[in-house]
Amino acid sequence: MSAKTPHAIRRPRRWAIAPCVAGAFALLAAAPALAEPAPECVRCHGMSTLGYQDRASGAVVSLHVDADAYSTSNHADLDCVACHKAQYGDYPHADAVRDEDLHCLDCHTDDERLARFKLDEVGESFARSVHVTRHGDAFTCFDCHDAHAFDIARDRDQVADVVLDSNAICLNCHQSTETVGMAALAPTALDVAHAWLPNASLHRRHVRCLDCHTPDDPAASHEILAAEDARRACVDCHTADSALLTKLYRHRVREERTRAGFINATVFNDAYIIGMTRNVALDRASVAAFVAALTLIAAHAAARWRATRKAGR
Amino acid sequence: MRVRSIRAARRALGTRTGRIGVAVVTAVILGAVFYVVGYPKLFEAYTGVRNGALTYASSVAISDAEFEAIADRLTYDTRFVAASRVTADEKSEFTRKVKTDILMKTPSFRRDTDLRHIEYLRDAGVRRYEGPATCLECHSTMTVHTPDGETVEVDTLEDVLDSVHFTFQRTAAGFSTYGYDGREVNAEGTRPIPVGKIDRACGIPGSFSWTGWAELIETKPESAHGKTVMRSEGCGQCHIGGGYHPATEKMMPFGDVPDVAKDGVDCLICHSQAYDMNYRHVIEDEVGTRWNQDRSMKAAMAVTLPDNENCLLCHQHNMGGDTYEHNKAAEALGYENPRLLHAGAKRANPFSPEADVHYAAGLQCTDCHTPVGHKIPRGTKGTDLVANDLPGVEVACENCHTTAPHTEGTQRVMLNGHIARLACETCHIKELEPLNVVLRDWTKPVWNAEEGVYTPTDILRSGEVGQGFDFFWFNGAGTFLANALGTNPVSPDGYNPLMERLVTLDPDAMREALKPALEEMTKTHEFDVDAYIDELTDTLSALPPKGVEKRVKVIEEKLRPLMAMGESKITPFKLLNARMYEHMANEGPFGAMILPFDYATYYETGNPTDAVNEAVKNPIIRRMYEFPFKAYMMDEFMAYFGVDEWKTAYPLQGGELVDVEPHWMRQTATLMVNHGIQRDGRQCAECHAPDGVMDFDALGYPPERVADLERLPELEAMVEQSLAHSR
Structure with missing residues (x-):
């Protein structure tokens, strides 16, 4: 409440x-x-x-x-x-x-409508996840996914909102001091566990827990990795060929391109990835500056051309 | 050297800039001198309040031998009380005594329970307690941990003087109260005014505490056989300032209480384990009347952090009531001029081990009302316009209990489900003390032979649900005249207590309930009983038709949005209405300005209009009807009241009250009850039954839902099931 x-x-x-x-x-x-x-x-x-x-x-x-x-x-x-x-x-x-x-696959095995979600892969990767290897059958789909509110198609405009939704699922248990077995990951412990990560809260707002805590393989989307197996190398993401582009951001970039066209999506990409200007305001400002410069050059050239022509006469 | 500087000064004076500089410096100095010397005098002359040096007879020096004797006694008593608490469950009396003795000799137990200030004072050579001066020797500053997590060093005395315990008003935002004009009191967009207590059970609302601060009453109790006995009365008995008037200077836009008044702060009433309430009585000296206090060395030696007993010396008055059977303060009424007890209780929800599960569990007041220095939070909810030191700080059940607090029994899940709609108090306060005042008529006093005074007539006292208290939707806020704001979340339009439940009563039921009181009153007063019942059971009848119209409009336009704020829950409220004298020049759709009574005149003569007449003569009340006060605060005050402006027509003309009429308030007040929490809450069927204690209709539910709530199929299934199990 x-x-x-x-x-x-x-x-x-x-x-x-x-x-x-x-x-x-x-x-x-x-x-x-x-x-x-x-x-x-x-x-x-x-x-x-x-x-x-x-x-x-x-x-x-x-x-x-x-x-x-x-x-x-x-x-x-x-x-x-x-x-x-x-x-x-x-x-x-x-x-x-x-x-x-109850299990999702009780109903959703061989479900044509859900074929594109590859639920069998989900089931397999889930079985390899640390949740199952540590807690066994006691851990079910419903520990993370609320079937009463499950909305796969829910579209979020902002990446940050997707991240917030996704991380909320994890933090539901991992931030709770009350959850037995997770006590070692109580709020302060969660912070301690991520103390090595610079700007931890900034990361938490822009990157899903899953981005580091699942393997790169899209077929392993539900294979949650334990701390010791999770991604720790900064350069994996902070590089031109970012590992983030194998996951959520890849999807977003694809979506964006369909929606806004390749050039727009590339220019106005608001994803936060080092190596590019990902600040929308800056993007817009630099495009404006670029266009203004072009206009000026064109105007100057036109003026000179006219002046030369007059002089020639 | 000297000659040169004099020359330089002369040269400077010769210039224009120099002359202006000198003039400015002189003006500043004169201004400062006026502010320090002249302004306080002018202020006293204008308001009629007086200040003077405060001395207390109990502040006497003791010898070293006396010190040690008192120390021994206090130490023994403290150890004995603490040890007895531990051994209380021992069945054999003898074993209990032996164990208590052992414990009292145990070093670690002594270390934890002994009064540490005995040693401090012994070592410091303090043999006389002189009020704040003595405390401040060591405690001139203190470290305070603010709710924001900051640690600051504050001046202890200033911290106390700025607390509501001293000022009992506040000129800043932080009220959960809204004016009938829709504005949050003192919030952004208002001109902040000093407000602190509009408590209508009292004949003297807080703002009028000058007229009844420290009064001596001549009483003629039966037991004295015709002789006169002096008694003490007045607001000052429960406020820590020991002056001749409330901290009036703190209510003004500038100025401070004079140093002599600061000496009057009573540190020990909160901080001593041995405070003797018999010292709390009115004394009179050449300056005027004021409240005495315990400044004995014994009380000083028993200094600790405040515990429940300290708080309750004053606060049981408004919770259990003066005459509540477990009110400890009532056992020590005064060595002289004993205090008069108020018979009816303002809230009647006691905080005591007998009545409250938290007290019985050993909780301290300060566990929930966690102090920050000398500032103490009230919580964020409230209807009563009482000032709060720490407005943002939550004091709530949820601070300790989870959102699923019921942990036992098959009903626990369903009970937890109810929390979305019900306040905890709704089930866990099943009744108030029978002393609870519901209807108090100040205009028809009756003779109290036992005390030998005329007292207002409590025509109805009741602790029962539906009569002494009832359920309302509450979102944490209240109106200017203490009405819970909130709305039925499923059917907002169906709920309008300010035009329904709070303005009407069933005449037949009232005639029956008030029979004994009416019989008593008719012995002293001549009046038409039928008209009296009519007026009481339909309080809006006192409003002109235009007034009712305006009222409806204000409710729809200004109050509805406030009612719809936040999350409303069904919450119990103590009900109160009072018949008082009102000045009709300042009437609005929710009531008119109440006038105070002079206690002595009221108690002694039983003539309420004479008592009003006398109180209105008080210089500061007269000033209220003049322009500076109108501009400073009264216009704003009346705006909250739902009245366009403060009319300065003085109600006393040629010694007669003009335009003054007795009326019930236009609506019953609803005051929060949060103490007296019982472990076992209500059972399902107490509410979910056709004749249940909760009036779902009055709570605004549509008829089909009312029928449903009164006969829940689930409940029937459950009863059948439990019957089946028991078979």
Whole structure:
């Protein structure tokens, strides 16, 4: 609630969410598909503070489903019981509900619509990620991705916003002092771990955690690397052939070129990469200066040409 | 050498620049002399306040032998209290005594509990406590850690003199209160004025504390069999300045309290573990009346950081109430002129081990109200226009508790869910003390035989939900006359307490509830009971039709946007209305300017208009009705009040009150209650039932939602389930 509270709200480990109320199961089973989460579920799960403090980890686990975010998410046309098939007739929901075992690939294997996201590659690289190698099956897709708000197509104008969104997912756990097992990465520890990195907060605003903590291979997008395996060489990025261009920025540059054309996208590229002027204002100023200089030269030449012609006469 | 400089000076005087320079220097010197010598005199003459040297009979020198005897006693008592606290759970009385004895002899325990100032004062040879002068010998400056993380050295005395505890007003932004003109009090775009306390349970709102600062009242209690007993009364009993008037100079655009008044600061009432409240009574000398204080060496030797008992010497008065059974200050009313206790409680939510789970858990006031030097935060929320030393500093449940504070039971998730809409207090304050004043009629005093004075009639006291307190949407802000601002987030238009809940009462229910009080009042006063009930249950009837129109307009245009600010939660508020004398020349759609009472006249004669008459004669009240005060603050004050300008027609003409009428305030005030927190909160069905304690309709929910909230299918399922489990 209050932004000041030191307790980060975490997604539950699994689809431990039990978004239905008394009698709603029967009711929903009979109801046609809805474009929003069922009102019966939202009555409780719409409460923004619905949740509990986990006894093992001490973290506050939110059971809130934001109906607005859901209705614009990729899953908006699914009703609650499409995924949550356990018994919800009881309140509080029975323990069986909490053990509900859901995975993205349960639904999305061989899904043609999602072919371009190569979910099998995602699954494989995820299995190699430090999250899985350290925490095993306890770590699921939903520890990072909120299926109730998941919106792959969400477009952000500014790279900085994409970075903010992406890093928020990581910081949700890695900045929390409450999360057991992550205690060594509590805020100060996170800073200590990145103490070697100059301008750490500037990096955090412009570069995704993933840019250093995943391998360069696009097929390994979900293979999160541990600190010791992550990228540490400054020159990897701060070079003409920046490693950043293998990831988000490559995508952005491509997008930008389609949208603005090659020349514009190159000139007005607002990505922050050493070696080029990536300040929009400076870019514009230098283009303006360049154009002004050309104009002046042209004017001067024209004037001289006219003067010469007059004199010749 | 000397001759040369004299010549140089003469030469300089000969020039034009030189002459101007001399004139400027002379003007500055004369100005400074006037400011230091003349202005205070002029100020005193203009306002009628007086200052003088402050002496206290309890400030006496003791011998070394007396020092040691007191030291032994204090040390023993302190150790005994601390040890007993540790051994309190021991079942066998004998074992408890033995363990207490052992503990009291244990070096580490002594080190932690002993009063360190005994040693300091012994070594420094201090044998007489002389107020701030003694404290400042060592504490002239102190290191303060600001909320911004800075560490600064401050002048201790100035830090105290600038605190609300001394000034009880503030001429800067930092109020959570908004005028009826829509402006935040003293914020950007206003002309800042000194405001600090508009407390309407009191007959004397804070701004009028001159008229009742330190009063001596002649009482005729039954127990004295016709003899007169002098009693003490007045605002000064709870304010640390020991002068003949509140810190009036601090309320002006410039000037400072004179040094003699600074000597009156009572350090020990907050800092001593052995402060004797019997010294707190009114004394009279050649300058006037003022409050005495404990300046004994014993109290000085028991100096520590303030603890709960220190704060509560004064603050239980406004929380539990003077006559709250666990109010320690009421056990020591004064060696002379004992203090009169106020029978009704302003908030009736005590902070005591008996009534509050946090106190019982050993928490200190300063754990939540964490001081910064001598500045103490109130929190960011409030309706009552009370000055705050540290406006930005949060004092809130969430400072300690998580967003999922319920950790036990099958309901915990659902209870946590409620936090989005309910303040913690909504469930965890289930009742207030029965002493809670809800309706106080100052205009019809009745004789109190026990105390031997006329007192205002509390026609309704109640600690019950719906009567003594009720639920309102609250976003942390309040109006100029203490009304919680907030709105129903799902149905903003359906919620308008300033035209509904706070201006009407059920006449039949009131007739029934007020029966005993009305019977008592009719013995002393002749009045039409029906008309009285009508006026009380429909407070807007006192407004002319144009006034009601303007009121509706102000609410829609100025207050609605404020109500919609931030995040509103359902929050309990203590209800209060008072019938007082108002000066109708300064009336607006939310009320008129209240006039103060002279305490002595009121208590002794029971004639409220004479008491108003007497109080209005006070020079400073008279000055309020003159141009300088109008320009300095009253116009701005009235703008917040919802009135276009301050009319300076003096209410006293030829010795008679003119244009003065008794009225209930146009709306009931809602005052925050945050103490008296109970461990076990309300159960679901206390609210979610057709006759539940929460009036969902009054909270602005649409009818279908009201029906739903009153009969939650989930709740029924839950009850069935728990029945099934128990079977």
